[in-house]
Amino acid sequence: xxxxKDTATGRLSSSSLKTPTNMGAVPETQGILYAPGTVFPKExxxxxxxxxxxxxxxxxxxxxxxxxxxxxxxxxxxxxxxxLFGSTLVLCAVGLAGCFQFxxxxxxxxxx
Numbered sequence: 001x002x003x004x005k006d007t008a009t010g011r012l013s014s015s016s017l018k019t020p021t022n023m024g025a026v027p028e029t030q031g032i033l034y035a036p037g038t039v040f041p042k043e044x045x046x047x048x049x050x051x052x053x054x055x056x057x058x059x060x061x062x063x064x065x066x067x068x069x070x071x072x073x074x075x076x077x078x079x080x081x082x083x084l085f086g087s088t089l090v091l092c093a094v095g096l097a098g099c100f101q102f103x104x105x106x107x108x109x110x111x112x
Contacts, residue, residue, distance in 0.1 A: 064076060
C-alpha cells in the first residue's frame with residue numbers, strides 16, 4: 001500500500017492517487033468446456049505407477065555409467081569416447097595455437 005504525508009496534520013495517510021482498486025475475488029469460471037462429440041473412456045487403464053517400463057538397453061547403459069571405478073565419466077563409453085575426447089583435445093590445441101599466432105602477428109607486425 002502507498003502512503004503520503006498529509007500536509008495539514010503532518011501524519012501519514014493512505015494515498016488517494018495510488019490506492020489499488022478492484023482487488024476483490026475473481027469469479028470462478030464454469031469449468032472445462034469440451035468440444036461437442038468428445039468421447040470419454042468408460043474405464044481407466046490399469047495404473048502402472050508414475051513411469052512406464054524401462055527398456056533393457058537403457059538399464060544396461062545406466063549400469064555401465066553408474067558403476068564405481070577409476071574411469072572418468074566422459075571415457076566410460078568405450079573406444080569411441082576415447083577417440084572423441086582425443087580429437088577434442090587436438091582441436092582445442094590447434095585453436096589455441098592459432099590464437100597465439102594471431103596475437104603474436106598483431107603485436108609484432110612484419111616490417112615492409
